[in-house]
Amino acid sequence: MPRPKSHSRENLLDSALKAFWKIGYHVVSMGDLVRETGVSRAGIYSDFNGKEDLFHACLDRYQETVVTPAFAPVEAEGADIDSIETYLNNLLTRFEKSGGFGVGCLVGNTLTQIPEDAVETRQKLRAHCDRLTAGFHKVLTHESDDHGLLTPAEIGELARYTMISVQGIWSYSRLTEDVAELRAASDMLIRVLKSQLRGAPR
Amino acid sequence: MPRPKSHSRENLLDSALKAFWKIGYHVVSMGDLVRETGVSRAGIYSDFNGKEDLFHACLDRYQETVVTPAFAPVEAEGADIDSIETYLNNLLTRFEKSGGFGVGCLVGNTLTQIPEDAVETRQKLRAHCDRLTAGFHKVLTHESDDHGLLTPAEIGELARYTMISVQGIWSYSRLTEDVAELRAASDMLIRVLKSQLRGAPR
DNA sequence: CTTGTTTTAGAATGATCGTTCTTTTACATC
DNA sequence: GATGTAAAAGAACGATCATTCTAAAACAAG
Numbered sequence: 001m002p003r004p005k006s007h008s009r010e011n012l013l014d015s016a017l018k019a020f021w022k023i024g025y026h027v028v029s030m031g032d033l034v035r036e037t038g039v040s041r042a043g044i045y046s047d048f049n050g051k052e053d054l055f056h057a058c059l060d061r062y063q064e065t066v067v068t069p070a071f072a073p074v075e076a077e078g079a080d081i082d083s084i085e086t087y088l089n090n091l092l093t094r095f096e097k098s099g100g101f102g103v104g105c106l107v108g109n110t111l112t113q114i115p116e117d118a119v120e121t122r123q124k125l126r127a128h129c130d131r132l133t134a135g136f137h138k139v140l141t142h143e144s145d146d147h148g149l150l151t152p153a154e155i156g157e158l159a160r161y162t163m164i165s166v167q168g169i170w171s172y173s174r175l176t177e178d179v180a181e182l183r184a185a186s187d188m189l190i191r192v193l194k195s196q197l198r199g200a201p202r
Numbered sequence: 203m204p205r206p207k208s209h210s211r212e213n214l215l216d217s218a219l220k221a222f223w224k225i226g227y228h229v230v231s232m233g234d235l236v237r238e239t240g241v242s243r244a245g246i247y248s249d250f251n252g253k254e255d256l257f258h259a260c261l262d263r264y265q266e267t268v269v270t271p272a273f274a275p276v277e278a279e280g281a282d283i284d285s286i287e288t289y290l291n292n293l294l295t296r297f298e299k300s301g302g303f304g305v306g307c308l309v310g311n312t313l314t315q316i317p318e319d320a321v322e323t324r325q326k327l328r329a330h331c332d333r334l335t336a337g338f339h340k341v342l343t344h345e346s347d348d349h350g351l352l353t354p355a356e357i358g359e360l361a362r363y364t365m366i367s368v369q370g371i372w373s374y375s376r377l378t379e380d381v382a383e384l385r386a387a388s389d390m391l392i393r394v395l396k397s398q399l400r401g402a403p404r
Numbered sequence: 405c406t407t408g409t410t411t412t413a414g415a416a417t418g419a420t421c422g423t424t425c426t427t428t429t430a431c432a433t434c
Numbered sequence: 435g436a437t438g439t440a441a442a443a444g445a446a447c448g449a450t451c452a453t454t455c456t457a458a459a460a461c462a463a464g
Binding site for chain 1: 368
Binding site: 041050 | 450451452453454455
């Protein structure tokens with residue numbers, strides 16, 4: 001009977017995810033990962049086929065343990081613009097708890113460094129962006145039904161625009177220590193969405 | 203009398219800039235730079251105090267040779283929202299000429315990987331963001347004078363929001379090959395600015 | 405405690421990193 | 435062409451990378 005591993009795959013992934021997220025895929029070393037995860041080199045290599053494979057697993061883990069809970073309000077049944085605001089507030093709270101500079105979004109951090117030929121990685125990043133866009137799209141469609149100011153094509157464009165703006169906010173969170181700057185941007189995005197959907201209230 | 207170098211500092215910087223921009227600071231190696239710039243190792247090290255110093259010089263060069271011309275419409279006297287549109291079209295054109303995936307913005311690419319203690323680098327990235335924000339701010343102030351819908355504080359927030367959205371667009375350009383997606387986002391941003399400034403037209 | 409198995413810590417490996425050094429080459433001046 | 439000087443080419447260096455291997459430790463079962 002095989003002896004169970006002393007480390008759990010989940011804990012390994014969570015620690016590695018944290019390191020990749022904060023430091024970046026290329027800069028973090030296997031030595032860093034051994035130290036941060038507390039798992040031996042052999043332990044890591046017995047669970048994963050090398051660094052890239054571990055990273056891909058971390059991208060999946062990121063979806064499950066970070067995006068899913070944070071984005072849940074938007075993906076929930078009957079979500080509306082306030083749900084998007086809740087989602088953004090979740091991220092602002094995460095930023096505040098981190099103290100100092102933020103770590104941004106693992107996906108956004110990665111895509112600015114992705115080589116042309118990293119097909120599988122790019123695919124995962126795109127899936128994340130499409131997931132966010134789809135979440136926003138559903139909300140915007142639902143909201144638009146009540147007002148009818150936008151065409152379906154415009155809703156699609158606004159949804160992707162929202163995703164892009166959110167990515168921008170989290171990029172910028174690596175550069176500022178001031179949550180007020182991020183909150184202002186977040187509030188502005190919400191205001192923009194409301195005004196696009198419902199016609200300029202102010 | 204010292205013999206002049208066969209390579210010019212400008213050409214060296216331009217080639218290194220291209221490599222850093224496309225591949226990223228950490229991933230590009232000195233060997234890559236020697237190959238891409240056509241300048242010998244000794245030549246590079248005689249002009250710069252190592253890789254980081256060269257990179258900082260490239261960040262400055264990026265401002266001079268990329269940002270200044272592209273952003274000129276916005277920083278010009280009497281610039282208006284159409285100038286921002288012209289700026290965004292400049293970037294879309296750059297994307298189209300590149301073929302395939304874009305390279306994004308050197309600053310945006312860098313800030314997602316910057317270590318906590320890279321003070322000088324962070325300072326340059328912030329300066330870039332502040333420059334963009336200031337350019338947008340001037341335009342929005344000018345435009346707002348004609349309509350007066352926004353408070354000065356709101357104009358400041360809208361300016362930074364604009365900068366953040368633009369960064370988001372260029373981040374995303376590394377993930378898509380479809381210029382239409384980027385154009386839609388760019389158009390959406392312009393529409394948003396107009397509607398925030400002038401009250402919702404549609 | 406002994407035996408068998410599995411994980412562990414960490415040494416070894418070959419590649420590559422940024423940087424330096426040495427040799428060769430190329431040019432200016434006589 | 436000969437001589438002196440500076441740049442170019444690339445070998446060399448120590449550090450570190452991802453990965454593999456080895457040997458010791460830790461546990462389960464008898």
